[in-house]
Each structure stands twice: as C-alpha cells, then as structure tokens.
Amino acid sequence: MNDEPLKIAGKTFESRLFVGTGKYASGAMMRDSLEASGSQLVTMAMRRVQVDGSEDNIIDYLSRERYHLLPNTSGVRDAKEAIFAAELGREALQTNWLKLEIHPDPKYLLPDPIETLKAAEELVKAGFIVLPYIHADPVLCKRLEEVGVAAVMPLGAPIGTNQGLATRRFLEIIIDQSKVPVIVDAGLGVPSHAAEAMELGADAVLVNTALATAGDPVRMSMAFRLAVQAGRIAYESGQGARQQQAVASSPLTAFLGE
Amino acid sequence: MSSISEKTAQDVERALARPSGRVTLEDFQALISPAAEPYLEQMAGLSHARTVERFGYTQQFYAPVYLSNVCSNVCTYCGFSATNQIPRKILNDQEISDELDAVKALGMDHVLFVTGEANLRVGVPYFKNAFKIARDRFSSISMEVQPMDQEAYEALIEAGLSAVLVYQETYNRETYAAHHLKGMKRDFDYRLETPDRLGRAGIKKIGLGALYGLDEWRVDTYYVAAHLRYMEQTYWKTKYSLSFPRIRPHEGEFEPKSVMTDRDLVQLICAYRLLSPEVDLSLSTREHEVFRDHAYKLGITTMSAGSKTNPGGYAVDAQTLEQFEISDERSPAEVAAMLRAGGYEVVWKDWDSTYDGFPGVGAVNRGQRIPAPV
Numbered sequence: 001m002n003d004e005p006l007k008i009a010g011k012t013f014e015s016r017l018f019v020g021t022g023k024y025a026s027g028a029m030m031r032d033s034l035e036a037s038g039s040q041l042v043t044m045a046m047r048r049v050q051v052d053g054s055e056d057n058i059i060d061y062l063s064r065e066r067y068h069l070l071p072n073t074s075g076v077r078d079a080k081e082a083i084f085a086a087e088l089g090r091e092a093l094q095t096n097w098l099k100l101e102i103h104p105d106p107k108y109l110l111p112d113p114i115e116t117l118k119a120a121e122e123l124v125k126a127g128f129i130v131l132p133y134i135h136a137d138p139v140l141c142k143r144l145e146e147v148g149v150a151a152v153m154p155l156g157a158p159i160g161t162n163q164g165l166a167t168r169r170f171l172e173i174i175i176d177q178s179k180v181p182v183i184v185d186a187g188l189g190v191p192s193h194a195a196e197a198m199e200l201g202a203d204a205v206l207v208n209t210a211l212a213t214a215g216d217p218v219r220m221s222m223a224f225r226l227a228v229q230a231g232r233i234a235y236e237s238g239q240g241a242r243q244q245q246a247v248a249s250s251p252l253t254a255f256l257g258e
Numbered sequence: 259m260s261s262i263s264e265k266t267a268q269d270v271e272r273a274l275a276r277p278s279g280r281v282t283l284e285d286f287q288a289l290i291s292p293a294a295e296p297y298l299e300q301m302a303g304l305s306h307a308r309t310v311e312r313f314g315y316t317q318q319f320y321a322p323v324y325l326s327n328v329c330s331n332v333c334t335y336c337g338f339s340a341t342n343q344i345p346r347k348i349l350n351d352q353e354i355s356d357e358l359d360a361v362k363a364l365g366m367d368h369v370l371f372v373t374g375e376a377n378l379r380v381g382v383p384y385f386k387n388a389f390k391i392a393r394d395r396f397s398s399i400s401m402e403v404q405p406m407d408q409e410a411y412e413a414l415i416e417a418g419l420s421a422v423l424v425y426q427e428t429y430n431r432e433t434y435a436a437h438h439l440k441g442m443k444r445d446f447d448y449r450l451e452t453p454d455r456l457g458r459a460g461i462k463k464i465g466l467g468a469l470y471g472l473d474e475w476r477v478d479t480y481y482v483a484a485h486l487r488y489m490e491q492t493y494w495k496t497k498y499s500l501s502f503p504r505i506r507p508h509e510g511e512f513e514p515k516s517v518m519t520d521r522d523l524v525q526l527i528c529a530y531r532l533l534s535p536e537v538d539l540s541l542s543t544r545e546h547e548v549f550r551d552h553a554y555k556l557g558i559t560t561m562s563a564g565s566k567t568n569p570g571g572y573a574v575d576a577q578t579l580e581q582f583e584i585s586d587e588r589s590p591a592e593v594a595a596m597l598r599a600g601g602y603e604v605v606w607k608d609w610d611s612t613y614d615g616f617p618g619v620g621a622v623n624r625g626q627r628i629p630a631p632v
Contacts, residue, residue: 025602047613105494107536213310
C-alpha cells in the first residue's frame with residue numbers, strides 16, 4: 001500500500017472526495033463549497049441541467065479545467081429511461097462518463113439492482129464509462145464488474161439520511177472482493193463517516209446532502225476534505241495495533257515451542 | 259372528528275418525538291388537532307429542517323395553463339359551474355401555442371394544464387394535441403382536469419403526461435353530494451378511484467387534496483393523509499404531492515362549513531411534512547403575498563407564480579373568466595427574487611422529456627441513438 005492517486009478508467013484523481021451539486025441554496029454557494037472541498041469530480045442530475053442554453057445553469061458554475069463532470073440519471077425509474085438520460089448527458093456535456101442512478105422508490109430512493117444491471121450492460125456496450133449507484137450488495141458488485149463498469153458506488157445509508165455507514169459490514173466485503181474502485185456514496189452525514197469509509201479501504205466517497213444543507217457549506221466542505229485525507233492516510237499506514245495483537249498472542253500453540 | 263379533537267398535548271409530544279419517517283396516521287391526527295396549536299413554532303422548526311434535508315434549499319416552479327373553462331358539472335363553489343353565465347372558451351391550436359409561448363417567456367419549464375369537465379370536446383384527442391404543442395417547449399407537463407379511465411391515462415402518459423392532480427374536494431359523501439349537483443362529478447366513487455387508475459397506468463406523480471372548508475377541514479386533512487399512505491403502499495413507484503385549496507368565507511353566495519385560517523394552514527403544512535418527509539407540498543397564487551413569503555420555508559416545495567386562471571390569460575391581458583381570484587400577482591421573476599433573498603434557489607427544470615424518448619426541449623443535436631433494452 002502506497003500513496004498512489006486514484007485511477008478510474010485511466011483518469012487520475014488526486015482528491016478522493018467526490019461531490020454532488022444538488023440542494024444548494026444558490027449556484028454561488030455551490031461553487032464556493034466545491035472549491036473548498038478540493039474535489040475534482042462533480043456529479044449533476046441531468047434532469048436539472050438546462051440543455052437549451054438557458055441562463056443560470058448548474059454547468060455555468062463548474063470550470064471544466066478544474067472539475068471532471070459526471071452526469072447522473074437520478075429521477076429515472078427503469079433502464080429504458082436511464083439510457084435516454086445517459087444519452088442526454090453524453091450529448092449535452094460531451095462526456096461518456098456516467099453515474100447510473102435508478103431509484104424507482106421516491107420514499108427511500110433506494111437503487112433498483114435489476115434495472116441497474118440491465119442498463120449498465122447496455123451502456124458499457126455503447127461506450128459509456130459507467131459508475132453505478134447501488135445497494136451495498138457484494139454479489140451485485142461482482143456482476144457489475146463482469147459487465148464492465150469502471151467502478152462501483154455502494155451506498156452507506158439511504159440518500160440524504162446522513163446516517164453514516166449503515167452498510168459497513170457489506171462495504172468491507174465489497175472492498176475486499178472488488179477489482180474496480182469502490183466509491184462509497186450516499187448517507188455520509190458528517191466528516192467522521194467519510195473518514196470511516198476511507199479507513200475501511202474505500203477508494204473514494206461521494207457526498208452531497210451533508211455539504212449542501214450544512215449551516216456553513218464552505219467550512220463543512222473543508223472538514224470533509226480533511227476527513228477523507230485523514231482516513232486515507234490511516235488506511236495506507238496500516239492498522240498497526242490490530243496486527244500486533246494478532247502476532248503477539250498465540251496462547252493456544254505456545255506450548256509447542258518454536 | 260371526535261378522535262381528532264380528543265387528542266391531547268401528550269399525543270402531540272409523542273408525535274413530535276418520532277424520528278423522521280416514522281410518524282403514523284394516529285400521530286397525524288394529533289398534529290392537526292387543536293391540541294397541537296401551542297406547538298406550532300416547534301412543528302415549524304421540525305418541518306423546515308426535514309424539508310431542507312430532503313429537498314435542500316430549493317423550490318420548484320410551475321405554471322397553471324387554463325385550456326378551457328367549458329364545464330358540464332354544477333358545483334356550488336366553482337366559478338366554472340355550468341349554471342354560471344360566463345363566456346366559455348376552449349383554446350384552439352394557435353391560442354394554445356401563443357399561451358405557451360407567453361408562459362415560456364416567463365422562464366417556466368413545467369406547465370399544469372387545467373380545464374373544466376367537457377369530455378366530448380376536451381377529451382383525450384384534445385389533450386394529446388395540446389401535449390404535442392407543449393412538448394418541445396416544456397420539460398414537464400401535468401394535468402388537472404376531469405377524471406378519466408385508466409386507458410385514457412395510459413394514452414396520455416405515452417403522449418408526455420408526467421403528473422395528474424385530482425382533489426376529492428371532500429371525503430364526506432353527504433357533503434360531497436350537497437355540493438356536486440349535476441354532471442359526471444356527482445360520481446363520488448369514480449373520482450375517489452382516480453388515483454388508483456393513475457397508479458395502475460404508471461404515472462410519475464399524483465397530486466391529492468381536498469377543498470378545505472366544504473366539510474370539517476381537520477377531518478378532510480386526515481382522509482387525505484390516509485389516502486396518501488394507502489397510495490404510497492400500493493403504488494410504491496409513484497411520487498406524490500399535496501395541495502391546499504381552501505374556501506374563503508364570504509366568497510360568492512357560499513359559506514364554508516369550517517374555515518381554515520392562515521394559522522391552521524401553517525399547522526397543516528407542517529403536519530403533512532412530519533407525516534411524509536418526501537411528499538411535495540404545493541402552494542398556489544391563491545394565497546396572498548405575505549403568507550407565501552413566509553410559508554415557503556415551512557415545508558412547501560413547489561409553487562406556482564405569475565399565474566393566470568382564465569383560458570388565454572397569459573397571452574391576452576384581460577382578467578376575465580377566472581376560476582378563482584389570484585392573491586399573489588407577482589411575476590415568476592419577482593417571486594424568484596424573493597426566494598433568492600431568503601436563501602433559496604428556484605428549480606425551473608426537474609425532468610427532461612428525452613428520458614421519455616421524445617426529442618427534447620431546445621436545440622440539442624440528437625446524434626446517434628442507442629437502442630433501449632428489450
């Protein structure tokens with residue numbers, strides 16, 4: 001384990017904090033928060049993006065030199081709608097990167113695994129770089145890996161609930177088994193949640209609600225930035241204490257001598 | 259009514275202590291009861307916080323567009339009642355187009371088509387045509403018109419329909435019968451089952467509500483809440499919204515059975531938000547400026563602005579033939595400025611018709627399409 005930057009689909013990211021653009025009080029507030037976060041990858045719901053050149057567009061506040069844009073398909077209820085949304089993102093933002101987000105249930109906004117797998121397969125074949133948002137289902141992650149997604153984005157808790165890593169045990173399994181980057185997305189409510197995810201070995205985290213609805217979004221973004229850095233450094237430094245414990249105690253076999 | 263009026267302060271406090279998303283219908287009764295009145299400030303604080311958590315600092319805008327005021331129903335409370343001698347109008351293609359251009363120029367991207375009930379002349383073919391005209395200008399098209407069969411809704415969804423608002427007016431059968439004297443609207447059950455037909459048709463969003471004041475408003479709010487809960491369990495992929503039409507005293511020759519005051523309306527908005535963290539709560543221009551300027555922070559997520567409630571009202575200046583009087587006459591730009599000053603962003607666009615397979619609004623070059631999965 002060393003300090004390698006994050007690589008997704010051949011692109012390098014120095015920052016492991018990805019951010020969303022929803023729920024902000026204003027475009028200016030969003031812009032300032034994003035800057036404070038140090039993030040290099042930003043998601044936006046294509047249903048919100050004015051593609052006909054109208055004024056006051058989310059996109060206007062995002063410098064493409066600074067941010068890699070990741071359109072998301074939030075709002076769609078099935079694979080068919082998701083594919084249309086993906087096309088819109090590709091044409092309107094001139095990128096084949098896509099956050100695939102299909103949540104038919106408006107109450108809990110939980111992702112539909114079946115529609116997501118279906119859509120992911122089609123979209124990868126069509127040349128998209130697909131980052132699917134899913135429940136923390138280890139088997140689903142491997143299935144998605146098989147169809148060629150560039151990363152997996154398992155949730156920590158339902159969107160906007162700020163509950164942290166409710167799916168912790170399953171995130172551990174996913175991180176253990178995954179050959180593609182694992183980005184923990186949704187439910188991260190405070191910086192310590194983000195640090196925790198990074199300590200588990202997540203490659204990155206995505207945060208939106210916690211920043212946009214904070215009392216001071218700019219300072220909260222700074223806090224998350226530091227937490228993600230801290231968590232990653234901790235992970236890379238190894239969990240020293242635990243290793244010592246395992247090595248030092250062998251009461252069962254000590255009687256055998258060396 | 260008795261179970262609502264019997265709720266105590268303890269019941270209210272129990273309801274207020276529930277974690278978000280765990281409020282029951284029993285709790286709701288406590289929250290709209292007289293016992294909750296002293297807790298209004300606390301309810302408002304909770305409602306504001308939960309709304310921001312779910313929706314952020316945003317308000318969605320929409321524009322009602324009256325296509326026709328021809329109506330075969332006789333309803334005691336409505337300006338369009340068949341017995342009222344008013345000039346009747348059904349907008350033709352050119353008039354619809356002019357009207358939509360005027361609405362688009364205000365910045366709107368979501369229209370709500372409104373009509374009276376006249377199925378022969380203003381039915382599925384008329385609406386299909388109106389959608390065709392609207393689709394290349396607006397991302398979302400909703401409807402508040404006569405209840406229809408499931409097949410009709412399926413056809414209209416295919417043609418671009420996103421949402422339908424249908425208010426039961428009152429859930430009390432006797433009161434309902436007393437106010438709906440002639441026409442298809444007399445059929446209480448057909449209207450009541452409309453949300454189910456919409457759910458089965460696969461519509462994206464259904465708007466529920468009642469005309470508060472026709473009966474005891476607290477009772478009708480409870481039935482709306484129960485209806486919402488039933489719909490959420492049964493049609494789990496559908497989104498829901500609630501509206502708050504209320505009868506003012508001394509309106510025409512008609513006195514309401516109960517009056518929902520401004521304070522009552524705030525209590526109701528908060529109670530619905532506590533009941534459901536995700537339901538859209540809509541406030542129209544029927545409410546006066548001062549009320550809207552404060553209420554939007556208390557749980558409201560969608561507002562109309564710059565509304566004209568007469569057919570052709572946007573394109574033509576005359577304020578005639580209105581269904582109801584507008585109290586907030588500010589333009590969308592003015593209301594948007596008010597919201598911005600309060601730290602909120604207006605969401606004009608929240609869908610894209612390309613998601614439904616249409617070419618989409620604006621000049622995006624469509625290029626190579628990939629086939630949808632079978």
